[in-house]
Amino acid sequence: MIDLKELCFKTNDIARKVGLFIKEQQSKIKSDSIEVKGMHDFVTYVDKTAEEKIIAELKLILSDAGFIAEEGTETHRAEHYNWIIDPLDGTTNYIHGLSPFAVSIALQEYNEIVLGVVYEISLDECFYSWKGANGAYLNGQTISVSTANSIDSSLIATGFPYYDYNQLKTFMASLEYFIIHSHGVRRPGSAATDLAYVACGRFEAFYEYSLHAWDVAAGSFLVEQAGGKVCDFKKGNDYIFGKEIIASNASIHDEFRNIVNKYMIN
Incomplete structure (x- = not known):
């Protein structure tokens, strides 16, 4: 049986080490080193090298774990343990000299996430937790979701679609609702960071x-460990591989998911 606490702290060290490499490379990025994976979907040598470094360390x-990694530098999957990795979440921010951008690493045991680390590089903030930790942490300090108890006292985060526009009209309608009925809506540009910010109470x-x-595995685990709730748009549990996610503090969860469900499920 592995010691998840020890493994988490070793993973933190890896995220920080690779995060330093990513930060050091930011000023060296040139336009001819940016590849286009798809519509508005970019990758650089930094993403790929960072992923290789993370995998080598993990x-x-x-040693017997498999990998689910964004850039596909390692494709072996194992039956028991699999690491889910985004070496640089927020690449568009990164190449434009903006923040946030983050390293996201989660460990999945069979079908359960048991460890999550999100290292937001520009602010040197490492969010982490492991199964059995009875909480989540930021740079050694315990964090928790906010205590706001209504949408109208909440700050909402989201991400704009950059290639899949099939739900754009319904998404914009939901956005209008939250703009009118909340403290506001923010779009930082890194889903892993957004989820970490829900976990520490910056977003409701x-x-x-x-x-x-790889966008959500670590961050969603942090939200749950910090006392929040996570689901998909249909109010189910298919949010790791289901391509859609709702995460919030516990107090507004029912209200928030009902509104998202109303607009996003036809």
Whole structure:
């Protein structure tokens, strides 16, 4: 049986180490080193190299685990443990010299996330937790979701679609609702960071569609460990691989998910 606490702290160290490499490379990014994976979907040598570095380090601390990684530098999947990795969440921000951008690493045991680390590089903030931790942490301090108890006293985060526009009209309608009925809506540009910010109470809620497992696996775990709730748009549990997510503090969760469900499920 592995020691998840020890493994989490080793993962923190890896995220910070690779985060330093990412930060150091930001000023060196040139336009001819940016590849286009799809519509408005970018990747650089930094993403790929960072992923390779993360995987190499993770293999040393859990040798029999598989990997689900955004850039596909390692494709082996294992039956028991799999790491879910986004080496640089917020690449568009990164190449434009903006924040936030983050390293996101989660460990999945069979079908359950048991460890999550989100390292927001520009502010040097490492959010983390593990199964059995009885909480979540930011740079060694306990964090928790906010205590706001209504949408009208909440700050909402979301992400704009950058290639899948099939739900754009309904999404814009939901956005209008939250703009009118909340403290406001923010779109930082890194889903992993958005979720970490829900976990520490900076945002009351977050929702987005057209996401991948590596965008949300670590952050959603942090939200739950910090006392929040997570679901998909249909109010179910298919949010890791289901490409859509709702995350919020516990107090507004029912209200928030009902509104998202009303607009986003036809």
